[in-house]
Amino acid sequence: MTLTVYIPDDAAALSVGADDVVAALQTAAVSKNIDLTVIRNGSRGMLWAEPLVEQVTDKGRMAFGPVSPEDADALLDAMVNDSDHPLSLGPTDEIPYFKDQERLTFARVGLIDPLNLGDFEANGGLAGLKAALALDPADICGIVTESGLRGRGGAGFPAGIKWKTVHDQDVDQKYICCNADEGDSGTFADRMLMEGDPFSLIEGMIIAGLATKATQGIVYIRSEYPHAIAKMQRAIDVMEEAGWLGDNINGSGKAFSLKLRKGAGAYICGEESSMLNSIEGKRGTVRSKPPIPAIQGLFGKPTIVNNVLTLATAPIILARGADFYKNYGMGRSTGTQAFQLAGNIKRGGLVEKAFGVTIRELIEGYGEGTASGRPFRTAQLGGPLGAYVSDDMLDLPMDYETLAQNKAMLGHGGITVFDETVDMAEMARFAFEFCQIESCGKCTPCRIGAVRGRETVEKVLRGEDVARNIALIEDLCEVMTDGSLCAMGGLTPMPVLSALRLFPQDFDRAPALAAE
Amino acid sequence: MTSMERDRMIDTAVGLCEKYRNEPALLLEILHDLQETVGYIPEETQPAIAKCLNLAKAEVHGVVSFYHDFRSAPDSNITVKVCRAEACQSMGANRLLEDILARNGLPKTGTSDKGVTIEEVYCLGNCALAPSAMIGERLMGRVTADRLQSAIEGVGA
Numbered sequence: 285m286t287l288t289v290y291i292p293d294d295a296a297a298l299s300v301g302a303d304d305v306v307a308a309l310q311t312a313a314v315s316k317n318i319d320l321t322v323i324r325n326g327s328r329g330m331l332w333a334e335p336l337v338e339q340v341t342d343k344g345r346m347a348f349g350p351v352s353p354e355d356a357d358a359l360l361d362a363m364v365n366d367s368d369h370p371l372s373l374g375p376t377d378e379i380p381y382f383k384d385q386e387r388l389t390f391a392r393v394g395l396i397d398p399l400n401l402g403d404f405e406a407n408g409g410l411a412g413l414k415a416a417l418a419l420d421p422a423d424i425c426g427i428v429t430e431s432g433l434r435g436r437g438g439a440g441f442p443a444g445i446k447w448k449t450v451h452d453q454d455v456d457q458k459y460i461c462c463n464a465d466e467g468d469s470g471t472f473a474d475r476m477l478m479e480g481d482p483f484s485l486i487e488g489m490i491i492a493g494l495a496t497k498a499t500q501g502i503v504y505i506r507s508e509y510p511h512a513i514a515k516m517q518r519a520i521d522v523m524e525e526a527g528w529l530g531d532n533i534n535g536s537g538k539a540f541s542l543k544l545r546k547g548a549g550a551y552i553c554g555e556e557s558s559m560l561n562s563i564e565g566k567r568g569t570v571r572s573k574p575p576i577p578a579i580q581g582l583f584g585k586p587t588i589v590n591n592v593l594t595l596a597t598a599p600i601i602l603a604r605g606a607d608f609y610k611n612y613g614m615g616r617s618t619g620t621q622a623f624q625l626a627g628n629i630k631r632g633g634l635v636e637k638a639f640g641v642t643i644r645e646l647i648e649g650y651g652e653g654t655a656s657g658r659p660f661r662t663a664q665l666g667g668p669l670g671a672y673v674s675d676d677m678l679d680l681p682m683d684y685e686t687l688a689q690n691k692a693m694l695g696h697g698g699i700t701v702f703d704e705t706v707d708m709a710e711m712a713r714f715a716f717e718f719c720q721i722e723s724c725g726k727c728t729p730c731r732i733g734a735v736r737g738r739e740t741v742e743k744v745l746r747g748e749d750v751a752r753n754i755a756l757i758e759d760l761c762e763v764m765t766d767g768s769l770c771a772m773g774g775l776t777p778m779p780v781l782s783a784l785r786l787f788p789q790d791f792d793r794a795p796a797l798a799a800e
Numbered sequence: 801m802t803s804m805e806r807d808r809m810i811d812t813a814v815g816l817c818e819k820y821r822n823e824p825a826l827l828l829e830i831l832h833d834l835q836e837t838v839g840y841i842p843e844e845t846q847p848a849i850a851k852c853l854n855l856a857k858a859e860v861h862g863v864v865s866f867y868h869d870f871r872s873a874p875d876s877n878i879t880v881k882v883c884r885a886e887a888c889q890s891m892g893a894n895r896l897l898e899d900i901l902a903r904n905g906l907p908k909t910g911t912s913d914k915g916v917t918i919e920e921v922y923c924l925g926n927c928a929l930a931p932s933a934m935i936g937e938r939l940m941g942r943v944t945a946d947r948l949q950s951a952i953e954g955v956g957a
Contacts, residue, residue, distance in 0.1 A: 296926050299941030331928035467923055469885030475925040507832075507869050508881075508924055510937040548828050548867035551922060565827035566859070567866040583825075625928060627890035632928025655891065664886055668922070700887045700927065714889070718922060724866075 285364055286319040288340040292394065294327035294479045295511040296472065301352065302335040308353035309337070312360050320360075326480015328394030329634030330381050338376055339363045347373040381650055386612060387636045388620050389597045390473075393480035399518055401526055404483045412599030413528070416491045417536050419602075424495035425451050428598060430606035432618030437463055437554075437591030438666060438695040438771070440617075440684045443598075446588060449578035450496040453586035458498035460489050461563065461582060461589045464505040464512070465547050465554040468667025470698030473622040473634055474592035478505070478512040481596070482519035486542060488595035490533065491602055492588050493540040501542040502582070504559050507549055517544050551722035555770045556589040558724055569724040570770040591696070593622060614640035617683035617694075625651045627663075627700035644678035647701055658703040662787070664711075666695020668718055669775035671782035672708065691782065693775075708787035712757075712780045713741040719776040730773025733764040737780065747795035754784065754791060806844050812837055813845035817852035824853040827863055831870055839875040868921075876915040878955055880948070881934040884920045887927035891942075896931050899945035904952070916952055 291297070291306050306322055313320035328336060333349035337359065348359060348371045355371060362369035373379050387393075396403040404410070416424050429444025450458055462485065466474040478485060489501045503520075505513050520542050523529045531539045545563055547553050553562045557571035560582050581587025597619065601609045610618045617639035623646050625632045630652040637646075647653070647663060654660055662672045671692040673680075680686055687694050702711075719734035737760055743753045761777030768774040784791060816833050820826040830849065835841055841864050850857045864870045882897045897909075897920060904912045911917040926932040929941030933948050935955060940948065 295939050296929055296941060299926050299929055299932065299939040334929070466925060469923045470887045470927045471923075472925040472927055508921065508934075511939075512925075546828070546832060547869075548832065549869035549921075550867050562828065563825065565823075565825040565853075565863070567862050569866075627887040627927060627930055629928070632930075634928075668886055698887075698927070700890060702890045706890065711886070711889075714886075718885075722922070 285317065286321070287313070287360070287363060288321040288323065289363075290323045290325045290338040290340070290345065291335060292327045292480075293324040293511075294334075294476060295509070296331050296476075297327050297334040297336070298511070300334050300350065304353045305335045305337065305351050305356070308356035309360065312356040316360060316364075318360060318364065323397050325396060326393045326398050327476055328376065328382060329390065329476065330379065330631070331633040332631040333373060343375065345376045347376040347379060349373060381631060381633070381635075385636050386620050386638050388600050388609070388612070389484075389593055390477065390481070390622060390634065390636045391600070392484065393477060396481070398480055398482055398515060399522055401483065401522055404481070408603065409483055409599070410487060410528070412602035413487045413490055415602045416494050417533065417538065419494075421451055421495050421497055422448075424491065424602065427606050428495070428601060431601045431609040432613070432616065433594065433597060433601060433609065434617070434684070435591055436593035436597070436621070436696065438468075438693075440694070443590060443594050446578050446590070447492060447495050449576075450498065450586045450588050453579060455586060457500075457583075457585045458496055459582045459585055459587040460492045460496070460498045460501040461560065461587055462489055462501065462503040462592060462595055463554065463556060463559055463589055464503055464509075464592050465559055466509075466592070466696070467506060467551040467554045468669075468696050468698055470626040470664065470700035471624050471667055471696045472626070473624050473697065475509050475512050476634060477592055477596055478509075479515045482516050483523065484599055485516075485592055485596045486519060486523050486529070488598040489542060490528065490540045491598045492590065492595060494538060496586070496588060498586075498588065499539045499541065501540060502545055502563055503542065504545045504547060504553070504563055506547040506553075513544065513546055520544060550724075552724040552772055555772060557770070559589065560587065567724070569726045570772075572769055612638035614638070614681065614683050615685055617685065621682065621694070621697045623682065624698045625701070626698060628654045628656055628703050629701040630655050639683040640681045642679050642681050643673065643699070646682070646699060647678065651701065654701060654703040656703045656705075658705065660701065661704045661706050662702050662708070664700045664702075664779060665698070666693045667698050668715065669771060669778055670695045670698075671778045672711070672786060673782070674786040691785075693778065708783040708790040709741065709745055709793070712783040712791075713738055713745065715776055715779040716741060719772060723772055727767070727769040727773060729764045729767035730769070730776070733760055733768075733773060734776065736760060737764075737776070741780075744791055745793060747793040750791065750793060757784070801842075801844070809838055809842050809845050810848045813848050814852055817849060822852045822854070824855055827853060827855070827860070828867070831864060835870060835875075840871040840873055843872060876911045876917040878915060878935065878952060879917045879919065880952060881919050881921040881924065882948075883922070883924045883926075883930070883932045885923040885927075887923075888931040891930040893931040896933075896943065896945055896948070900948055903945065903949050
């Protein structure tokens with residue numbers, strides 16, 4: 285009897301015991317005389333079902349999850365006999381959470397063995413790069429602009445315009461820097477992609493190189509992601525050996541080399557200019573703009589700085605055309621977004637959908653509400669610098685403009701859910717505390733503002749002169765928004781002010797009674 | 801530290817600089833490797849690194865002190881990172897941190913008598929399976945104080 289199963293070696297799956305499940309299945313298979321092949325894939329993104337075991341059958345892949353090592357025996361019996369098992373989720377493609385997703389960037393994540401180049405190519409990989417190799421650089425920039433692709437790192441700047449700016453610089457040395465310093469709480473899409481389909485990121489970076497005549501690329505990955513670092517390094521090695529990286533990309537005479545750099549635990553290095561300083565071996569302090577990195581970036585040379593998902597989405601645009609991509613989404617938010625459901629949520633994971641899906645569909649539909657079973661209170665959209673939203677904002681569609689009009693932001697697409705037990709004044713305090721810890725210290729509004737902000741919220745928490753101190757916080761937030769050099773200080777007010785605006789009752793503290 | 805130990809550390813640092821062709825842009829890689837070899841970034845190695853890379857001592861010190869990863873004191877046997885970012889907080893990370901500190905006899909983050917270092921971090925990228933912690937390079941999701949403590953004891957504390 286032979287059996288083939290897929291079990292992720294994605295960090296999230298490993299964190300809930302995927303390796304133990306593999307070991308238990310292998311032991312059980314030996315005792316049952318089953319010839320078991322285990323393929324380690326990325327995660328399908330149904331993190332609530334991890335470790336997810338998929339059996340390869342004539343009818344497609346059958347999913348079981350979440351599997352624990354104790355399930356190994358009975359699970360193998362069910363697989364061999366095609367009988368019922370309590371953990372059966374049916375055909376993977378038919379699982380409601382998965383079925384209606386619109387997976388473009390994540391099409392292969394969880395589907396393939398991430399380091400198998402043949403698998404990658406058989407599932408649409410390299411098609412975009414091959415198309416790009418036959419195009420003029422300016423045409424590649426044109427297609428990306430036409431697709432409407434916007435930077436997925438949070439700011440949403442049109443990728444094609446950035447690419448064209450670098451393209452237009454008439455200098456010999458240019459760089460493509462991939463910002464894989466995904467430090468925002470509630471976001472893990474970059475990590476999942478790098479672990480589940482690293483070739484797609486490399487393919488996107490080579491395309492960006494061809495579009496701008498940059499011959500050197502750097503992936504800057506945060507040190508908190510050891511699995512992603514290991515997977516990306518192996519993927520780079522495989523692509524080099526196969527001739528897709530190096531001096532002569534697939535015999536085209538065009539060159540692109542790629543190096544991996546590891547961060548050292550500094551949230552601010554997710555800010556593009558700090559990241560460039562860090563890659564140069566310096567402290568990760570922010571640079572004031574202008575000049576923008578597209579004109580003077582790494583080592584003073586024109587540099588594309590894009591997020592992992594932006595670069596990894598370029599291949600499908602080149603392969604299928606700008607119109608194909610543009611047909612997804614709404615308004616100026618074209619294409620799809622990898623929404624990440626996190627925090628106190630029953631079914632956390634990754635949902636790739638066209639822009640325009642509502643917050644409610646994501647939290648209540650896909651996520652099925654809170655993990656604790658208590659009523660929903662709020663969700664923070666777009667990471668620690670994003671706004672909290674209230675109940676009556678849940679029917680807003682997820683797109684850049686609508687959220688901005690409602691004083692919220694999409695950011696990197698992360699949605700962190702909180703139940704009714706959350707104390708929003710405490711979260712406002714934490715926002716300042718986080719800024720205090722992670723500020724690079726270069727500009728005063730951020731460096732000092734965060735400290736004063738935390739102190740002032742603490743006064744409110746103690747019930748000291750509440751109205752006056754809230755007014756002071758609002759004033760301070762205005763200074764930070766207007767005066768900070770980058771988004772760290774500039775956006776810290778966003779969670780704070782949204783908490784104050786939407787949940788004022790949490791700040792209405794009575795003075796503490798004297799202890800004696 | 802004896803002068804022999806000191807010289808050995810400096811030799812290690814200089815060797816690593818050479819490995820990276822004394823390239824100042826690769827200072828972070830040099831420091832990562834040094835910390836992996838020696839366990840921390842000894843203050844005594846900083847002038848040597850600065851000399852190799854043709855940097856000011858202040859620049860090297862600035863980098864070492866800027867990044868959370870770099871330690872200027874010897875490492876303990878076991879480093880535990882507990883995530884305290886929003887997603888993990890929504891699932892009780894603050895309580896988890898308090899519990900795990902108490903169980904290791906620590907009033908606040910730091911190193912216990914048994915050599916367990918407990919640090920707080922802000923996001924391990926496992927936000928759908930919160931709360932999360934990391935021991936060495938082992939990531940743990942949906943972690944409880946019980947599971948985390950037994951994992952700490954499992955690696956020899």
